[in-house]
Amino acid sequence: MSLPIRARIYIFAVAGAAATLLTIVALAQHNDTQLGGVDFRFALTFGLFVLIVDQFPVTLPLGEGVYSVSFVIVIAAIILGGPAEAGIAAAFGFVTVRTARRVQPIRHLFNLSELALTGTCSALVFWSLMGARVDATEDIPRAFLPVLAATAAHFLVNTTLVATVFALVRGDRFRDVWRTQYAKLAGGYVAFALLGIVLATLYISGMGAASVIFLLVPLLVARGAFQSAIELETAYEATVRSLIKAIEAKDPYTRGHAERVSKLSEMTARAYGLSPQQCRVIRYVALMHDVGKLGVSTKILAKPGKLTDEEYEHMKQHPIRGYEIVSEIDYLKQAADTAVRHHHERMDGRGYPDGLVGNDIPVIARIVMVCDAFDSMTSTRVYRKAKGIEDALVELHRCVGTQFDPVSLAALQKALAREGWEAEPEPREEEGTFGGAAAAL
Amino acid sequence: MARRPLSNQGHLWPAAIGASASAGAAAALLAWGFHSRWQIGLTGTLVTFAAFVALGDLLEIPLDRRSVFSLGLAPGLAFGLLRHCSTTTGENCTSWMFPSLGEVVVVFVLGSSGAILWKFVTRREMRLQVVASRLLVVLASAAAYRAVIWTAGDVTSFGSSGLSAMGLGAVILVALSFDVALQSLLVLSDELIPIRQVARDELRATAPLLVSTVSVSALLALAYPELKAWTLPLFLAPLAATQYSFKQVASIRTNYLQTVRALAKVPEMAGYTQRDHSARVARLAVDIARELGVPASDVREIEYAALLHDIGRISLPDPEEDEKGASALQLALVGAEIIEETGHFPAVARMVREQHEPYRRRGEDVNRNLVTGAKIIRVASAYDDLTEPPGPGRTPWDSLEKLHLGMAYDFDPAVIQALTRVLEKAGNI
Numbered sequence: 050m051s052l053p054i055r056a057r058i059y060i061f062a063v064a065g066a067a068a069t070l071l072t073i074v075a076l077a078q079h080n081d082t083q084l085g086g087v088d089f090r091f092a093l094t095f096g097l098f099v100l101i102v103d104q105f106p107v108t109l110p111l112g113e114g115v116y117s118v119s120f121v122i123v124i125a126a127i128i129l130g131g132p133a134e135a136g137i138a139a140a141f142g143f144v145t146v147r148t149a150r151r152v153q154p155i156r157h158l159f160n161l162s163e164l165a166l167t168g169t170c171s172a173l174v175f176w177s178l179m180g181a182r183v184d185a186t187e188d189i190p191r192a193f194l195p196v197l198a199a200t201a202a203h204f205l206v207n208t209t210l211v212a213t214v215f216a217l218v219r220g221d222r223f224r225d226v227w228r229t230q231y232a233k234l235a236g237g238y239v240a241f242a243l244l245g246i247v248l249a250t251l252y253i254s255g256m257g258a259a260s261v262i263f264l265l266v267p268l269l270v271a272r273g274a275f276q277s278a279i280e281l282e283t284a285y286e287a288t289v290r291s292l293i294k295a296i297e298a299k300d301p302y303t304r305g306h307a308e309r310v311s312k313l314s315e316m317t318a319r320a321y322g323l324s325p326q327q328c329r330v331i332r333y334v335a336l337m338h339d340v341g342k343l344g345v346s347t348k349i350l351a352k353p354g355k356l357t358d359e360e361y362e363h364m365k366q367h368p369i370r371g372y373e374i375v376s377e378i379d380y381l382k383q384a385a386d387t388a389v390r391h392h393h394e395r396m397d398g399r400g401y402p403d404g405l406v407g408n409d410i411p412v413i414a415r416i417v418m419v420c421d422a423f424d425s426m427t428s429t430r431v432y433r434k435a436k437g438i439e440d441a442l443v444e445l446h447r448c449v450g451t452q453f454d455p456v457s458l459a460a461l462q463k464a465l466a467r468e469g470w471e472a473e474p475e476p477r478e479e480e481g482t483f484g485g486a487a488a489a490l
Numbered sequence: 491m492a493r494r495p496l497s498n499q500g501h502l503w504p505a506a507i508g509a510s511a512s513a514g515a516a517a518a519l520l521a522w523g524f525h526s527r528w529q530i531g532l533t534g535t536l537v538t539f540a541a542f543v544a545l546g547d548l549l550e551i552p553l554d555r556r557s558v559f560s561l562g563l564a565p566g567l568a569f570g571l572l573r574h575c576s577t578t579t580g581e582n583c584t585s586w587m588f589p590s591l592g593e594v595v596v597v598f599v600l601g602s603s604g605a606i607l608w609k610f611v612t613r614r615e616m617r618l619q620v621v622a623s624r625l626l627v628v629l630a631s632a633a634a635y636r637a638v639i640w641t642a643g644d645v646t647s648f649g650s651s652g653l654s655a656m657g658l659g660a661v662i663l664v665a666l667s668f669d670v671a672l673q674s675l676l677v678l679s680d681e682l683i684p685i686r687q688v689a690r691d692e693l694r695a696t697a698p699l700l701v702s703t704v705s706v707s708a709l710l711a712l713a714y715p716e717l718k719a720w721t722l723p724l725f726l727a728p729l730a731a732t733q734y735s736f737k738q739v740a741s742i743r744t745n746y747l748q749t750v751r752a753l754a755k756v757p758e759m760a761g762y763t764q765r766d767h768s769a770r771v772a773r774l775a776v777d778i779a780r781e782l783g784v785p786a787s788d789v790r791e792i793e794y795a796a797l798l799h800d801i802g803r804i805s806l807p808d809p810e811e812d813e814k815g816a817s818a819l820q821l822a823l824v825g826a827e828i829i830e831e832t833g834h835f836p837a838v839a840r841m842v843r844e845q846h847e848p849y850r851r852r853g854e855d856v857n858r859n860l861v862t863g864a865k866i867i868r869v870a871s872a873y874d875d876l877t878e879p880p881g882p883g884r885t886p887w888d889s890l891e892k893l894h895l896g897m898a899y900d901f902d903p904a905v906i907q908a909l910t911r912v913l914e915k916a917g918n919i
Contacts, residue, residue, distance in 0.1 A: 246724060
């Protein structure tokens with residue numbers, strides 16, 4: 050895959066910035082009495098450690114981004130060496146044996162310069178706060194705050210540079226990339242920074258290189274656990290999505306509905322100000338909000354025109370069926386009781402299955418209600434054509450108070466304005482006929 | 491945090507009393523030691539380490555099935571490896587010594603009892619057998635370390651990295667073998683599965699954590715003289731991060747299994763298959779797989795495949811139509827396709843795809859390419875179809891007999907034998 054021209058320009062800009070900064074820092078260090086020039090032997094030793102550790106990277110969800118425990122070694126280099134040494138050592142993280150030949154040279158160039166730039170920048174932050182070389186273990190306690198500052202700098206510079214390149218290469222929005230990929234790594238960074246302090250301490254307390262070997266074991270175990278948590282979460286999400294898709298396939302007109310409601314509900318929950326934990330729960334519970342529909346006969350689901358009373362009663366059972374299924378999942382139990390069971394309630398109490406009124410309807414259910422209705426309106430159904438986003442919002446506003454909760458609707462509107470939304474694409478001709486065929490069964 | 495139901499509170503009292511008593515005894519021992527022959531300088535250290543043992547014990551890592559891994563092992567073991575100065579000449583230390591094993595016991599018991607009492611107060615599960623086996627692991631490892639250091643040279647040269655590495659290797663070996671042996675015994679005491687398999691699963695589950703904890707302990711002991719009290723939080727923070735990741739893995743795994751279990755019920759609810767068929771088949775398939783000595787990670791995949799083995803049926807337009815329009819083979823292929831969609835379960839998809847392949851077709855050789863999981867699911871599903879719903883001529887015996895008739899052609903004889911053993915153990919036949 051060849052890179053877009055914008056990405057190429059960006060990569061060369063980063064490379065130029067890294068080279069310039071390293072040269073300036075090296076020259077400044079050369080003239081500095083305390084640092085007395087660049088210690089290349091130190092830089093290469095730590096670079097070698099970085100290179101070794103980087104053969105075991107952690108792969109992030111969404112593909113190519115990797116996250117390495119070599120940050121521990123970079124922090125130790127920052128504490129013990131000068132900014133130039135830290136920058137040089139950090140740059141060694143650019144290549145792993147596994148990817149060395151598969152990856153284009155320009156990507157190596159980016160990794161190399163990005164790492165050098167990040168390492169030098171955070172070392173400069175450390176130095177500006179520390180002001181003196183760390184020579185003995187007594188100095189270590191004073192280094193804590195500067196290390197934390199350097200960690201924050203490293204995190205920000207690194208994730209910004211990398212998220213930008215992914216945004217440019219894939220055309221994704223920078224904020225989305227950053228949030229999905231990197232925001233949650235902050236905690237791991239702090240833990241690794243502490244290990245970096247440990248490493249620096251052991252290194253100067255006379256253990257030298259042996260300390261790196263001892264430290265490598267717990268580090269790699271931590272990496273393994275971290276990696277499997279990420280992989281498992283990714284696999285989990287993919288599994289739930291494709292199972293839901295398979296279940297949904299029974300009703301061709303609602304294809305992709307669950308997925309879109311899940312996305313909308315998560316966005317809305319975020320705009321509503323719910324905690325990340327709750328947002329995650331709502332993502333999955335909204336994905337499963339209609340699983341009870343499979344219990345409803347295909348004939349009813351795809352029937353054009355009005356349903357008979359009996360058919361409608363049967364249809365009204367689906368939130369309860371869905372609730373019975375989803376409540377078997379412990380972490381979604383509570384949400385199933387709210388969002389799945391009550392996603393067809395109305396604010397005026399005329400909804401089903403329990404006829405709850407106003408504030409008795411749980412917040413999560415109110416959010417899913419609005420998003421469910423919004424997506425239904427903006428997609429084509431057996432009995433009508435899709436509405437535009439604006440029209441749908443006007444329609445929803447008309448039903449505020451009787452059917453929908455104004456706060457959730459406001460949150461949905463805020464989320465749509467903030468993150469943008471693309472309604473379901475028009476169903477193609479053959480899908481329409483398939484729907485008709487299913488109804489004729 | 492998992493909490494025990496209150497009704498169980500009754501038999502927890504003895505544990506709480508025992509913990510208080512041992513904490514008291516440890517404190518008394520401490521006071522006595524403090525008075526007579528142990529170093530006064532060490533008492534502060536001892537209490538600090540005990541506090542961290544307690545803290546670590548409260549941060550447990552749930553492993554597969556019932557065992558847990560406690561981080562209290564790290565400070566406990568580190569104290570056992572801690573070198574301190576016994577004679578000083580001016581600024582310099584002339585001779586070094588390790589804490590006695592008695593002191594190690596005191597630190598460990600003091601810390602663990604504290605944690606047990608806290609768990610009692612907050613009604614968390616107290617796993618006394620785990621605490622006890624861990625104490626043995628700490629003592630054995632500390633003893634092994636001393637043995638290596640004392641045979642190889644005197645304690646003074648302890649700092650040299652070659653010697654430390656040897657000691658560390660010994661500690662890892664001893665700790666690992668003790669832990670695996672003790673944990674396997676605990677598992678074996680109430681499950682009837684082959685011992686080699688238990689030990690192997692146990693080794694896989696604990697080895698990475700144990701090795702990393704032991705290395706951290708050794709480093710902690712080495713860094714303590716330099717960093718003093720800073721050492722413990724410094725070392726425990728990364729371990730806690732690891733612990734968090736492990737916990738995350740365990741909780742996602744639970745969510746995962748429950749979600750798949752729940753979604754597997756969707757076709758049943760819609761009337762495509764019998765109620766709870768997939769759950770029963772999954773349970774039976776897991777038992778058969780364990781009986782056959784399949785490793786724990788593969789058992790997990792077999793469980794998923796068994797839960798989802800009928801998922802292809804939801805492609806049928808109407809449940810009542812059943813298999814008229816599509817053959818069982820086609821449905822299996824559709825099911826496998828759905829699972830392949832996830833992009834994460836090639837092995838599970840393969841099991842679902844091959845579930846309808848007979849063990850051997852007439853006139854052909856045995857199909858050796860079939861995965862064990864597929865053969866197990868085929869047998870478990872057939873058995874469930876024969877026994878549920880129960881009725882005359884549908885007892886486990888009758889069904890087993892029918893399955894025996896299909897042995898060597900439809901079903902793998904080894905799997906049928908394993909099924910027979912599972913049913914025997916469960917008392918069904």
